[in-house]
Amino acid sequence: MDGVGYITQCPIEAGTSFRYIFKATPTGTFWYHSHSGPQRTDGLFGALIVKENEIPEGLPSFIDLPGNHTLSLLDWQREASLDLFVQIHSSLGYYEGTNVDQVPTTNNQIYENTCSADGAEVGPVPYWSGIINGKGKHKDIDFSQASLSSFNVESGETYRFRLIGAQGNYAYRFSIDGHNLLLVGTDGYFIQPVEVDYIIIHTGERYDFLLTADQTGKTNYIIRAETLEVNCDTLERDGGLETNDAIAVLLYDDSSIDKAVIQANYGTKRLCDTENVCKVANCPFENYLTGSGYDCSNLHVDELQLFVATPGNELPKSKAVNINSTWFFNFGFDSAEFTSTVNGRNFILPSTSPQTQGYKQIDSELCKDLSDECNLDEDDCTCVHTINIESGLSGKTIRFVFSSLNITEGFSFAHPIHLHGHSFHVVKVGYGSYNASNNRVNGSTPDISCGTPCRKAPTWTGNTAPKDISITDKTIYKDTVIVPAGGYVVIDFIADNPGYWFLHCHIESHQLEGMALVINELESQQNSPPAGMPLCGNFSWSVENFKEKLYSSGGRVGFQAWEIILFAVFSMIAGN
Incomplete structure (x- = not known):
């Protein structure tokens, strides 16, 4: 019942219905969304909350x-996502071996790259505006x-708020004017509560926080979700970037929005x-530049701790x-065509x-020698990328190493x-x-090695894993990182959990270009589909x-003895 088209089922046909049945566990903040093309970014998603x-x-x-208090964040475009995706390709041209900043400007190119606080690039598409629960400015x-x-x-009360990162591309730094946020999930x-000023949330992630309505003197407070963008030269926000946000309003005591105050x-x-140093949770970099006023210390995702310990029999x-139980996956752009x-x-x-x-039906479509x-000559660079977790590993600990090396x-x-x-x-x-002088990322981690270009699975440098990999019963538990x-x-x-599971980057354009693969887990233990399950294929x-x-039918449609019968075989490559 996972629902990914052409992986766990056929896509739901137009005009038809498909009933999903599942156990409502675990509890917490989740969401549902389409995995067909860019439908999710264009709005086909919603919150799915399982209360404790x-x-x-x-x-x-x-x-x-x-x-009342679930917030879905979305970076909203003025064009359909698929049109924008095509425009990215036509404007950048994907010159092999060329830094994106050096690509010649064309008539279609409308985006000047921006960076995050570590100098890494932020978005493959231009930011237009942001919305919270479908509204924005x-x-x-x-x-x-x-x-x-x-x-x-209501004044004096404490509420649980739920954040859902439904963005297509951009991470948001979330805050509420005048209030601290107690991060709890x-x-x-649930995680050990930690008080922060900002929460960084990327597409696919969810974070829960508690807010105490303890302010006086005002009834309208701005809720802000700002992109991480800074000017690539200065690593600071300039005037043009001040509008790269989504806003909503926190209202006290049944008041209404006062737009003049906002x-x-x-x-x-x-x-x-x-x-006045501001604490920032879930930074995608080691830290902000010293003196910036933002601090990620002790708030990175692997430093957060579960509130309820993982039972011993469930702990890896x-x-x-x-x-034999470790797989390396590099999410990069070292392809023959400069794509994801x-x-x-x-x-x-x-x-x-x-x-x-x-x-077996997809055997000829699979990537060959992983x-x-x-091999470009064998068309082995665009294929159904699948790795197999064999039955001998049933019940055993599996390790995935995700990297973002761009050699x-x-x-x-x-x-x-x-x-x-x-x-x-x-x-x-x-x-x-x-x-060290400007906090820019200037190279890949020394812990992992890969070829030049990096077009196969990396390895630990010297085939030796870092010694500080460790787990406790409070080690954080997530599904998106x-x-x-x-x-x-x-x-x-x-x-x-036997099945075919999609593993992918949640940036929509990256996924559409092919930054994804399938995990075939314990094939011999997988259930057969229900009777009557729709079929798809050639x-x-x-x-x-x-x-x-x-x-x-016994009839004839006027063919001559010298007739030539023409037939065509049509094929369709389905985009995700």
Whole structure:
């Protein structure tokens, strides 16, 4: 019941329905969304909240009203996502071996690259505007004409808020004017509460926080979700970037939105400097530049701790991991066409769903030798990239090492990576090499080695894993994690969920280009599909079959003895 088209089922046909049945566990903040083309970025998504029967003892008391306090964040474009995706390709041209900043400007190119605080690149498409629960404001629209979402609280009460990162491309740095946020959960699991000023949330992630309505004197407070963009030269926000945000309004005591107050306060932001340092959770880089006023210390994703310990029988045995249960995946752009890949390969969807119609049917479409660089002559760089977790690893600890190394192209991206079918423990985050004077990432981590270009799975440098990979029963549990630019993330989970699971970057354009693969987990233990499950795939018949069908009704359609029968075989490559 995972729902990814051409992997666990056929896509739901127009005018038809498909009933999903699943157990409502685990509890927490989730979301549903389409995996067909760019439908999700164009709005086909929604919140899916599973409430707890009981809140764990020790957490602060709070009011939980998911229908009132769930916020879905989206970077909104003025064009359909597929049109924009095509425009990216036509404007950049994808010159092999060329830094994107050096690509000649064409008539279609409309985007000047921006960077994050570590100098890594931020977005492959231009930022237009942001919306929260479907409402927002573009910079050219006056506040009086804007439609903003609002969220009500009563003075003195504490509420649980839920953030869902539904963006297509951009990470957001989230805050609420005048209020601190008590971070209490991520991706469906409670964590040890930690007070922060900002939460960074990338596409696919979810974070829960508690807000206490303890302010006086005002009834309207701006809720802000700002992109991480800075000027690439200065690594600072300039005037043009001040509008790269999505805003909503926190209302006290049944008040209504006062747009004049919102406009007056819009340019006045939280003071963050050396004397008033702001704490930022979930940074996709090691830290902000010293003196910037922002601090990530002790708030990186692998430094957060679960509130409820993982039971011993559910905890991966990380010390037992060896080369046979470890897989490396590099999410980069070292492809033959300068596009998004995993280990140099652009993923394409198979013609049938292996989960419902069998693995053998897609055998000819699979990538061939994954242990070596892809072979252009054999078309092994654009294929159905699949790795197999064999039955001998059932119940054993599996380790994935996600990296974002860009060996030849000269730029770096942070990637939000999502694994279907499992939550996982984040046992280590490693960062790229930095220039100490300006905090710029200037190279890849020394812990991982890859070829030049990096078109096959990397390895630990010297075939020796870092010694500080460790797990405890409080190690954070997630299903989506940001891989730092030039760095890596190590995750551990237990192979106990047979199925075909999609593993992909959640940046929509990266996924569409092929930054994805399939995990075939414990094939021999997988269930057969329900009776009547719709089928998909190729259709082929012979000229003889055609003639037999043509004359089966007893009639004839005026063919001459010298007739020539033409037939065509049509194929469709389905984009994800």
